Amino acid sequence: MAALRKRSLKTLPLVGAGIFLALIFLSRPVSAMEDETDLHYSVYLGGLYLGSIETEVRQGKSNYKIESAARTNAAFNWVLNWFAKGETEGLVSLDKFFPRQHQHKSTWNDNVRIVSMDYDNAGEVKVQKTDTRDDTLGKLTPIDPASLTNTLDPMTAILTMTNRLEKGMGCNAELPIFDGHRRYDLMLSEKPERYFKPSRYSVFEGNAIGCKIDIVRKGGFRVNQDSDRNANNEQDVIVWAGSPIENGHVVPVRMRMETQFGMMEMHLDRYREGPVKLVSNNSK
Numbered sequence: 001m002a003a004l005r006k007r008s009l010k011t012l013p014l015v016g017a018g019i020f021l022a023l024i025f026l027s028r029p030v031s032a033m034e035d036e037t038d039l040h041y042s043v044y045l046g047g048l049y050l051g052s053i054e055t056e057v058r059q060g061k062s063n064y065k066i067e068s069a070a071r072t073n074a075a076f077n078w079v080l081n082w083f084a085k086g087e088t089e090g091l092v093s094l095d096k097f098f099p100r101q102h103q104h105k106s107t108w109n110d111n112v113r114i115v116s117m118d119y120d121n122a123g124e125v126k127v128q129k130t131d132t133r134d135d136t137l138g139k140l141t142p143i144d145p146a147s148l149t150n151t152l153d154p155m156t157a158i159l160t161m162t163n164r165l166e167k168g169m170g171c172n173a174e175l176p177i178f179d180g181h182r183r184y185d186l187m188l189s190e191k192p193e194r195y196f197k198p199s200r201y202s203v204f205e206g207n208a209i210g211c212k213i214d215i216v217r218k219g220g221f222r223v224n225q226d227s228d229r230n231a232n233n234e235q236d237v238i239v240w241a242g243s244p245i246e247n248g249h250v251v252p253v254r255m256r257m258e259t260q261f262g263m264m265e266m267h268l269d270r271y272r273e274g275p276v277k278l279v280s281n282n283s284k
Helices: 002-024 154-166
Strands: 035-045 048-059 063-072 082-093 096-108 111-119 125-131 173-178 183-196 206-219 237-242 251-259 262-273 276-279
Touching: 035 251, 048 262, 063 154, 082 154, 096 154, 154 173, 183 237
Parallel strands: none
Antiparallel strands: 035 048, 035 262, 048 063, 063 082, 082 096, 096 111, 111 125, 173 183, 183 206, 206 237, 237 251, 251 262, 262 276
16 A cells, blocks of 8 residues: 555656646637636546546636636545646737736645736736745756746636637647746647547547647756656647537547556536536536
């Protein structure tokens, strides 16, 4: 039991990163005067139910708001107890998205992280954060303060990305991200379409666009993180996006990432767009 727990703890950053990537890919743009979309995802690791992610997107002509929450399966609390909640508010101008406030709180076992970010009209960001982890100075790579101007929070970044997909502009893009702790560039490249058969795990069936995710670290990461990575960490992370209903919005519908414990998959198992609601047979 102790050996399993030790091995699992070494893998927590990888598992958490997978859920985090799923979380930031939930948000999507809407085009109506005041449109509402609710999404719910279940995440599986090696065939086991790992946890859930849900998001609410509200957007008008000149503003948007996104609220998301993710949590691990309570059955894994003895080794992995993770919860995250995020909220972003911003403005829409000339079909571009500009964050004004972003808040994120996460708990990892007994550790708590809270970050609050405010953006001014010049694109500069002010950060307030609390972190109960004991990170000794020097263990993290430095962040260049100049690199933070005109960065996006993760939710706004993916709102920007899904807007491109809505317009048929494809997935290829490079976005500068700052989440309050880490500065990185999100590199997205398009993969061939894939057809998904009907499944009891998902409300989606049909062709979906594939987006490959790569992260270029700029600062705020552990100094020894690159040397700790193994071959499993180098596997492709791909998110597929499509419309669950005819003439509906394009949203992320599936994610896949290989880990040392097996394949991690994210399934869209509930979907609501206005009065239309879909629920899969295996929704958690």
